Amino acid sequence: MAKKNIFLIGPMGAGKSTVGRYLSSQLDMDFYDSDIEIEKQTGADINWVFDIEGEDKFRKREELIISQLTTRKGIILSTGGGVILSKQNRNQLSARGLVIYLTINIENQIIRTKKEKNRPLLNSHIELEKVLQSLSTIRTPLYEEIADITVSTDFVNPKIIVQNIINMIKKYI
Numbered sequence: 001m002a003k004k005n006i007f008l009i010g011p012m013g014a015g016k017s018t019v020g021r022y023l024s025s026q027l028d029m030d031f032y033d034s035d036i037e038i039e040k041q042t043g044a045d046i047n048w049v050f051d052i053e054g055e056d057k058f059r060k061r062e063e064l065i066i067s068q069l070t071t072r073k074g075i076i077l078s079t080g081g082g083v084i085l086s087k088q089n090r091n092q093l094s095a096r097g098l099v100i101y102l103t104i105n106i107e108n109q110i111i112r113t114k115k116e117k118n119r120p121l122l123n124s125h126i127e128l129e130k131v132l133q134s135l136s137t138i139r140t141p142l143y144e145e146i147a148d149i150t151v152s153t154d155f156v157n158p159k160i161i162v163q164n165i166i167n168m169i170k171k172y173i
């Protein structure tokens with residue numbers, strides 16, 4: 001995959017971080033996760049950044065990381081689910097690499113996001129389904145706006161998803 005970047009977008013729990021890491025090992029490309037980069041930069045976890053600085057500051061940090069990482073060449077970047085809220089992020093992601101949109105239905109999203117407590121937008125919500133549904137209503141058109149390839153992750157394990165992605169991107173190489 002000569003010098004072409006791959007950017008993974010999609011909702012929380014779709015598997016961007018899991019798939020990105022595995023895809024990078026299969027394609028022998030450098031891997032970055034924008035949330036991990038934000039954690040490195042702040043020296044604190046995502047929950048802390050939201051708690052102490054708030055979502056707006058998190059989004060500014062996210063924009064900075066995206067603008068820095070997308071100028072690299074030959075990387076795989078797993079983004080956070082809200083990355084597409086910023087027009088600047090959408091422009092940079094679509095101009096600087098192949099954008100792969102991982103989709104997931106709400107039922108599976110509930111199951112997968114319940115496993116971890118590292119998603120501040122969901123942590124304190126009892127009405128998880130409603131919250132996820134309203135995020136989806138706002139965000140789905142934005143994911144679709146910049147997606148080059150769309151891949152469903154429902155009922156497919158990450159290794160198979162990665163194999164499907166590799167088959168689909170062959171024509172872009």
Ligand SMILES: Nc1ncnc2c1ncn2[C@@H]1O[C@H](COP(=O)(O)OP(=O)(O)O)[C@@H](O)[C@H]1O
Pocket residue numbers: 010011012013014015016017018019078112113115153155156157158161
């Ligand atoms: N295709 C899949 N099928 C089942 N579970 C998955 C799949 N992809 C990821 N997971 C699990 O779902 C959770 C969220 O995955 P993660 O990669 O962190 O998603 P994201 O980065 O999109 O929020 C993790 O516990 C992960 O192991």
Ligand SMILES: O=C(O)C1=C[C@@H](OP(=O)(O)O)[C@@H](O)[C@H](O)C1
Pocket residue numbers: 010011012013016017035046079080081082083118119120121
């Ligand atoms: O959807 C969102 O707004 C967010 C998604 C998270 O990343 P994942 O999609 O990897 O969970 C993380 O960036 C932060 O909690 C905000």
Ligand SMILES: [Mg+2]
Pocket residue numbers: 016017018035078079080
């Ligand atoms: Mg992630």
